[in-house]
Amino acid sequence: MTTVIESALGAADAALFLQSPADVSRAAKAWRKAPVIGIDTEFVRERTYRADLGLVQLSDGHTVWLVDPLVDENLTQVKALLEDHSVIKLLHSPSEDLEVFRNDMDVIPRPMVDTQAACALLGQPLQLAYHAAAKWLLDVEVAKDQTRSNWLRRPLSRGQLRYAALDVCLLPEMWRRLKHNLEQRGRLDWLHEDCERQLRVAADGVPDDQAWARIRGVTRLDGSGLAVIRRLAAWRENEARMRNLPRGFVLPDAVLLQVALGRITSEARLKEVDGLHRRMLERYGSSVVAMVSEVIASGETIPEIRPLDSSAKQALNKLRESIKKQASILDIDPALLASRRELESALRDSPETWPDKFDGWRGRYVTEPLKEWAA
Structure with a gap:
């Protein structure tokens, strides 16, 4: 020593x-x-x-x-x-x-x-x-x-x-x-x-209207359901912050997902949701069904998170293999260049929405191969 x-x-x-x-x-x-x-x-x-x-x-x-x-x-x-x-x-x-x-x-x-x-x-x-x-x-x-x-x-x-x-x-x-x-x-x-x-x-920080993206299972939702869970998650974020409570103490993720999946617009149906405790229902029930009703009435939607088609899946496999080889040469974890989730999102989206991490030193290893596929 x-x-x-x-x-x-x-x-x-x-x-x-x-x-x-x-x-x-x-x-x-x-x-x-x-x-x-x-x-x-x-x-x-x-x-x-x-x-x-x-x-x-x-x-x-x-x-x-x-x-x-x-x-x-x-x-x-x-x-x-x-x-x-x-x-x-x-x-x-x-x-x-x-x-x-x-x-x-x-x-x-x-x-x-x-x-x-x-x-x-x-x-x-x-x-x-x-x-x-x-x-x-x-x-x-x-x-x-x-x-x-x-x-x-x-x-x-x-x-x-x-x-x-x-x-x-x-x-x-x-x-x-x-x-x-x-x-x-x-x-x-x-x-x-x-x-x-x-x-x-x-x-x-993470904007309140992006809080929904951290909830597991949102890929099960269609465009209307995504709009509902976006509204609910943003509301929960603000409520948790104001009351200084963990998000799950306001409403658990699983409850938000069930409400969005079921488009629940009545307190009677809300009572049937697993994981929604009586105190939560009493405090938040009317607010939750009002928000869901408002989103549905507005016709608001969010583009669905669709599975990759066969062509995109092939591109994903090729990209991951390319990144794995580059990472081996660099002697680093492939996920340091790009995670599977980041690559999947990039293949769905236009280059303008790609993570800014792809603009820097990772560009030659990730962005250039991605652009070849996008072209």
Whole structure:
């Protein structure tokens, strides 16, 4: 084990738990001087729409700071760091962290590096966990024993604090090695492109009228049914956000799908839907049938998600085989270039609606073959 890694692990053991705004302000002076800062968050999200932030961890590789966000003033300095373009923020698989930053501090960190995405560009699995990345890059075992902790309870235990510190202390050294390997392979720009796309998605969020696309089984619906579930899913998203409840606590996906499939326009029929609890029916029943009736009366439809025809299926198989060969040459997971679902959607749609990820470094491997088929 190198001295750098030993120093980082030592910093985790000596992590500074910052609860007062004065302590956070003093620590922030060191954060702002570092060229890179590893960042992670711990939160609780079991019975709420928004994650409840319980801890913010930061490390420059020499010191670990654990900031208590339950003191509102403490987040002011964290936000300033996230907005500081002179400091590169290192996060591993940051989608949920980015959502927390946007909701709690109204900020998206720039510049940002996703170390999980960096690992994928070097041939590792797309969803490589932090502990697995630490083992692969640094040969360090990182504990996973506090993943179900209550991060809102005070005081936090010594075990919780050490776990939180270990989740961030190795990021600077991991990034140093990842960056070197990416530069050697000419893929550093690829990473920056993918990270910037992540930030754009995080900043924009998913529009309420697109929430229906996340519901499993929507391919069973015709155009009218899709219009119904789009309306219901958008309404549920807004209701869950306003009441700060998980989407399923408002109405489960399966209920929305059954209502859309059955074009249910009466509370009597709504009572027969599996999974619709009495309290849900009492609170939302009249609103649901009113929305369904309104959509049906309007004649609104959405283009159906039709199965690929035989010609498109042949094209899909050829594209997947081509991408598999290219991925083998690049030594990366084929899904990093394009997933089966993305390819199927692209074959159904016009090039103007293809994912913007196809416009960048993936273009020569994905977009050019796709355009040949579309022509």
